[in-house]
Amino acid sequence: MPSFPSVEWFNALKEIVNKDPEFRALGTVDSVLGVKVGNKIIEITFDAFECTNVRDAGENDLRDMDFWLEQPYDNWKDMIENIKKHGKADLSHTLNTIDLSIPEGFARAHDGYRRDAFYRFNQSIQDFFNASSKIDTQFLTEAAVA
């Protein structure tokens, strides 16, 4: 059972969406984004119709990403459990809703242009996270990612 957050966990989502014709039907996605949970940062690359790479990254890599998603550990856990429960994020747990619920934003970036990739590809990225409903997740402890 893959653990969240880990490269293994995101690779499991990658495998699911890359085989999913509905993900492809959403259209091309060209973005490099980050997921930041505590001090753990993972970089995810989308190119054309698929997710092409998942890797561990560091603070210095954030500058080269279009944007990164950051929220407290408990909120990540809540989001992923909600997706598992409903098969996809319910309205109060979509990426956009979470983004509007955090004063500094869920999607963060070093420039105002690249951050807009969060909006341009929003439904594909949402679909990517929704794919976590198809796997069983084990959560690393908050201390493990601090």
Added chain:
Amino acid sequence: MADTITIPENLRAKASEKGWPEDLVRQALDAGAGAEQIIGYMDQGVTAEQARGFLAAQAGSGPEISDALKAAAATAQWPEDLIKQALAAGAAEADLLNFMNMGVTAEQAREFMAQGGAPQLDLSWMQVPTEWNTRARPTKHGLTLEAINIGKYGEIPDVWPYHTEMPRGAVPIPGVESMGYSIFEKQEVWSDNCAALYEEAIQRRWRPATDVPWASIEPLADDVERALCQICTHISEKEQMEADVLGRWEPDISYGYHEVKLYLATTIFENARAVEVFRKRALSNGGGLGMQSPGWGFRSVVDARNFTEMLSIQMVLQDSLTLAQYQYLEKYAKNPAEQYIAAHCLQDKARHVAYAISHIKYVMMHRADRREEVQRYLDKGEAMMLQDDKKDPATREAFAIYFGDGKANIGEGLQIYNQMRKRAVEQYLARLKWATIERADGLNPGLKAFIQ
């Protein structure tokens, strides 16, 4: 005598390339044709068979008819004189066999011949000196506009000198009338992302009629339904206005910048889709349309006298607000249909903003002297946007009631409305900053109030 005629080397090479046997070439030279003339015939696609028929007719003996053709002619009841006439006129034996097999009668063939047969071909266009042997290859994204921008076809000039509809990379001909374009400079319209955004728009399209889960809409409280219908009216109106304005600019942009023209076409389509989907939502749950907007902001866009001015106000300033409206409409959606609509319009609108802000950056990088000019456009656009705020309580109140889930919670709804406006202004400033425009100090106080 023809056997003793020497074939010039260039003619021999061309004959070899085109499959004309040497005896035929000698026969043609013997008949008085010049070497260059024969090469010309070859380049025009005249086959050896046609040439032989022509020479035979010239010699008065008539072309020979093969056994196969004789047999087919007998079956089709085409007389021999008709066959000879057709061959002498340049028809290929294979074509005649085809006509016979297709059931063309001798009488029909005679009528066709009487009308002059096949038209004389010019084919000089086949010698056009464009860049040839171009072989664009599909990428992971397919065969995209960027993938075909290779060689001369990918050279996007700073100034496009042609007033006609000639595609970039084609060869101009004299005497063609001007098409009335007025934009001939790259910096007036260009953004480095326009070709990619065009492909993205095409790939990420959606269909309101069938993709939106319309059946998920259930009756809403009357005040909430009225609020949403007012919002639908407002958005339909402004998306239609954007489509109209962009549609008016399209014919002004010369063909040197077809990537921009194509991208704007998708933008207009997406504006139309937004008009469609919000109108459909307004008319699908027992409500109807609401009150029109005063349109102060619209005027500043319609009255723009140059393309960058229009983009600054419409697709940077106004669309930053619309983008924030779609974000909040998704969050406060009352059902999956409304969520779907807002989420997908959000993606479309983000592309519009991405094109416009990238254009502004291009202008700043290539025409730094226009920096103050852009600031003035934004001064004007912001002032007119605030006029709308003053004169259009319907839009503000409708959003507040929808966000607050009813008139009773309008206070809470107004707070959310102000958060939405704050977010729109912050993102507007962040985008401008990326485009190297520092706007925070010059921002209209009315908009500054949202972020303080």
